[in-house]
Amino acid sequence: MIEEQTLNKTEIEWEEMLLGDAFEFEYGKALKKENRNGEGSYAVMGSNGIVGYHDEYLIKGPGIVVGRKGAAGEVTYIESDFWPIDTTYYVKPKKNISLKYGYYLLKSLRLNQFEKSTAIPGLNRNDAYSKGIFLPPIEQQNAIVSKIEELFSELDKGIEELKTAQQQLKVYRKAVLKWAFEGKLTNENVKEGELPEGWSWKTLEEIANVSGGLTKNSKREALPLKLPFLRVANVYFNEIELSELHMIGVTEKEIERVRLKKDDLLFVEGNGSVDQIGRVALWNGMVEGCVHQNHLIKARFNGDMISKYALYFYCSPEGRNAIKAQANSTSGLHTLSISKIAKLPIPICPSEVQSIVVQEIESRLSVCDKIEETILDGLKQADALRQSILKNAFECKIQ
Secondary structure, three states: OOOOOOOOOOOOOOEEEEHHHHEEEEEOOOOOHHHOOOOOOEEEEEOOEEEEEEOOOOEOOOEEEEEOEOOOOOEEEEOOOEEEOOOEEEEEEOOOOOHHHHHHHHHHOOHHHHOEOOOOOEOOHHHHHOOEEEEOOHHHHHHHHHHHHHHHHHHHHHHHHHHHHHHHHHHHHHHHHHHHOOOOOOOOOOOOOOOOOOOEEEEHHHHEEEEOOEOOOHHHHHOOOEEEEEOHHHEEOOEEOOOOOEEEEOOHHHHHHHEOOOOOEEEEOEOOOOOOOOOEEEOOOOOOOOEEEOOEEEEEEOOOOOHHHHHHHHHOHHHHHHHHHHHOOOOOOOEOOHHHHHOOEEEEOOHHHHHHHHHHHHHHHHHHHHHHHHHHHHHHHHHHHHHHHHHHHOOOOOO
């Protein structure tokens, strides 16, 4: 795809210069959100691309926009007339330069390397101007642009295929969980819409003790006994993140009720997003003596119930729908409580079947994880190849 044959730039009249000799970075102009007409047809350009629309434009298209504040150094090409706001530069060529060539050249320079590390990242145009470049004749510029776009087109097809595979994996993961709790992973003869023989629906309170945790308040700071404290911020879907684990004051009387034990199932009580409410994860005893927040509701299972079986059910499409149904209210707010969690349904089968169901789920999801890892590696390689194409283009190594 990319030939490593380097041409001598002087032989084809490449001119060596500073970036500031070839381009002028002009400041954009402020346009507050309240002053924009969102129904307009002209793009309002921010540091990272289009941020809105307006009924007037500032600059005739096509054009190049470079992030000045925020996404500093990001480079965007726009075909139509546009309004660059004051967190951007718009680029004006000073010489006979193809605008598309200028766009790809600026992309190859990784201007974000000049970003000044402050509260709001910023790009000083004088830093960018100091970068050395080579500029070929216009005919060569156009030829380079054509080759870049040909190679990028091939690369984009590959990326699209990888992203399609990613989406298919998501669908398959949901299907595996759906089949598991319809009994289809352990019983080939199960009838559609019915549970297999020996399975039954129960509520969570029939198979587990459901309870809340500690309310955080200023009085707890004075308590001498401090224990690790699991919060909503630590609990994700089938994942517990412990990089920021706080401590909290606890009384001796509270410890037995709120201390976490291995295989406790944790539900997030409330969240602004209906898709995030009731996210669930399993505590594996990774921190000794850890207690939990009142906004995390704990289910501790009785008898020979397998906690992972319940975890996977409440991550499945049907389990998620049951959680969302319990979270609905007449006020339109989505929230859960101990009593609502206790009433959640779950299909129960004998513990030996639960164990097989978990094994079947994990076997299939493990394959998905390996495929996902391969896809992510492919996407990283595609990004590196895109940069390699640009680098080689401006070293005259693509033909």
